[in-house]
Amino acid sequence: MRVISVAIPKGGEGKTTTSVNLAASLAATEKKTLLIDADTLGASGISLGYTADQVKSGLYDVFNYTHSLNRVIYKTELTYLDFVPSNISTVQMEERLLRLSENRTVMRIALRDIEKQYDYVIIDCPPTLRGITTNALCASDSVIIPMRASHFSLDAVMRLMRYLKWIREVANPQIFVEGILLTMHEPNTKIAEITGRELRSRYSKFLFKVVIPKNSTLAEAAFYGRPALLYNINSKGAQAYFELATEILARDAAKGKLRESVREDSGSYGEIPDSQRSENRNPAGPDSN
Ligand SMILES: Nc1ncnc2c1ncn2[C@@H]1O[C@H](COP(=O)(O)OP(=O)(O)OP(=O)(O)O)[C@@H](O)[C@H]1O
Ligand SMILES: [Mg+2]
Numbered sequence: 001m002r003v004i005s006v007a008i009p010k011g012g013e014g015k016t017t018t019s020v021n022l023a024a025s026l027a028a029t030e031k032k033t034l035l036i037d038a039d040t041l042g043a044s045g046i047s048l049g050y051t052a053d054q055v056k057s058g059l060y061d062v063f064n065y066t067h068s069l070n071r072v073i074y075k076t077e078l079t080y081l082d083f084v085p086s087n088i089s090t091v092q093m094e095e096r097l098l099r100l101s102e103n104r105t106v107m108r109i110a111l112r113d114i115e116k117q118y119d120y121v122i123i124d125c126p127p128t129l130r131g132i133t134t135n136a137l138c139a140s141d142s143v144i145i146p147m148r149a150s151h152f153s154l155d156a157v158m159r160l161m162r163y164l165k166w167i168r169e170v171a172n173p174q175i176f177v178e179g180i181l182l183t184m185h186e187p188n189t190k191i192a193e194i195t196g197r198e199l200r201s202r203y204s205k206f207l208f209k210v211v212i213p214k215n216s217t218l219a220e221a222a223f224y225g226r227p228a229l230l231y232n233i234n235s236k237g238a239q240a241y242f243e244l245a246t247e248i249l250a251r252d253a254a255k256g257k258l259r260e261s262v263r264e265d266s267g268s269y270g271e272i273p274d275s276q277r278s279e280n281r282n283p284a285g286p287d288s289n
Contacts, residue, residue, distance in 0.1 A: 020048060
């Protein structure tokens with residue numbers, strides 16, 4: 001099971017859109033996928049068509065130790081996609097969740113429950129670093145950083161990179177950057193050009209090949225409570241997220257093959273030598289660049 005957080009400490013960068021559509025695309029390729037909504041606003045749930053009255057239990061109950069993760073899993077329209085909603089309905093619950101998530105290991109321990117059931121777990125994080133995002137990062141193998149072309153987004157990426165360095169030091173030494181994903185991309189604009197240049201000079205090895213175009217179908221699909229591939233599979237948005245899933249699956253397959261060959265060569269389940277790692281799999285951090 002691979003656990004991937006989708007995070008950046010800034011609002012409106014495409015975290016939820018990426019989480020929902022990546023999870024749906026992975027599920028469409030018959031990978032058993034669980035999407036966890038770790039944002040108290042519950043936007044992933046809304047994007048999958050869940051209304052507040054349909055959500056009787058959720059992640060809050062897991063953090064409150066009243067339910068195991070297994071008991072708060074919901075089905076979706078896609079056979080291979082399941083969902084854990086955020087069921088926060090009051091400010092008091094939100095404050096309590098923040099306190100409960102100070103124990104950084106809650107999510108990691110909760111995920112043990114479902115380890116054998118899923119190929120991928122995607123966690124949609126809120127636009128902050130404290131609390132539940134820290135919990136998600138401590139439980140994750142990797143993080144996807146969606147960002148739009150703007151100066152403030154670049155600042156947020158740098159903040160997250162510094163934070164990941166700290167997470168690696170104190171809690172989760174294995175976490176790596178799955179990739180930085182440009183979202184809402186508008187080619188031939190000055191801001192896209194300068195942000196792209198800045199990103200390539202600082203973080204080129206972390207950039208996904210695929211770029212998500214600005215595409216109104218993605219917003220419309222969320223409005224109607226469906227992943228884009230169930231709303232309009234031929235739209236540029238749905239296709240771009242499918243490409244993202246393909247890029248991640250191809251890397252994972254390559255990594256699996258490499259592991260097998262290392263095992264055959266050495267007779268043991270060795271670590272992949274640095275020289276053979278995929279470029280994008282380097283540990284993150286401004287200093288490792
Ligand atoms: N590629 C895209 N093209 C057009 N609209 C998009 C695209 N990606 C996201 N949007 C829209 O932009 C808005 C913000 O996206 P989203 O909710 O995914 O961001 P977020 O990072 O999760 O925000 P928050 O931090 O508030 O949770 C939404 O209305 C969404 O429908
Ligand atoms: Mg969101």
